[in-house]
Amino acid sequence: MKFFIDTANLDQIKEAQELGVLDGVTTNPSLMAKEGITGEENVIAHYKAICAIVDDNVSAEVISTTYEEMIKEGEALAKLDPKIVVKVPMIKDGVKAIKYLSGKGIRTNCTLIFSAGQALLAAKAGASYVSPFLGRLDDISTDGLALIEDIRLIFDNYEYPTQILAASIRGPLHIVSCAKLGADVITAPLSAITALLKHPLTDSGLATFLADHAKAAKAALVV
Secondary structure (H helix, E strand, C coil): CEEEEECCCHHHHHHHHHHCCCCEEECCHHHHHHCCCCCHHHHHHHHHHHHHHCCCCEEEECCCCCHHHHHHHHHHHHHHCCCEEEEEECCHHHHHHHHHHHHCCCCEEEEEECCHHHHHHHHHHCCCEEEEEHHHHHHCCCCHHHHHHHHHHHHHHHCCCCEEEEECCCCHHHHHHHHHHCCCEEEECHHHHHHCCCCHHHHHHHHHHHHHHHHHHHHHHHC
16 A cells, blocks of 8 residues: 655655655645645745655646646646646546546546545546545544445456545544555555554563663673
């Protein structure tokens, strides 16, 4: 399973890359705004800075909502760097844009997926990735993980090459559950990824090992 980090914060992206498990980055207008990145030139420069850190798979989202404008914006984003994956919303014109862009060899990520039917349409249009939003479904008392399971079944039934990119991840249990269900990718905040490192028995075990080592070293000095 691929690990993407869901942020526009360069320090967090660098930290995830240094951890040695990062496969890509997802961004959106909200994440850009959170980092104070505004204006077309600044946004483009920021995408280039992210591409300079990671090896591949930088999802850059179009702002337009009409077919013609999404095509124009998507092609411009794709030209910034070969690592760019054009992120397109799950709307009618978005599906049309995915069909066009994929036909031009441009990778796409269909975002804001909340149903298996939406994922199916995106896959048929040629999306490289579909992004079901688990956490937002959980927020309205709907089982987000069940959606991953349904999409996995449909894609396997018809051998769609589109990858399932589980988004809106809220914690480490979401990540592990997505791995068990066969999601191809998860995108999560750095905090959720690093939380996978933690276990109280690991901490207590390491403390015991170090204490025993210190005792043995002290005993050797006394002898």
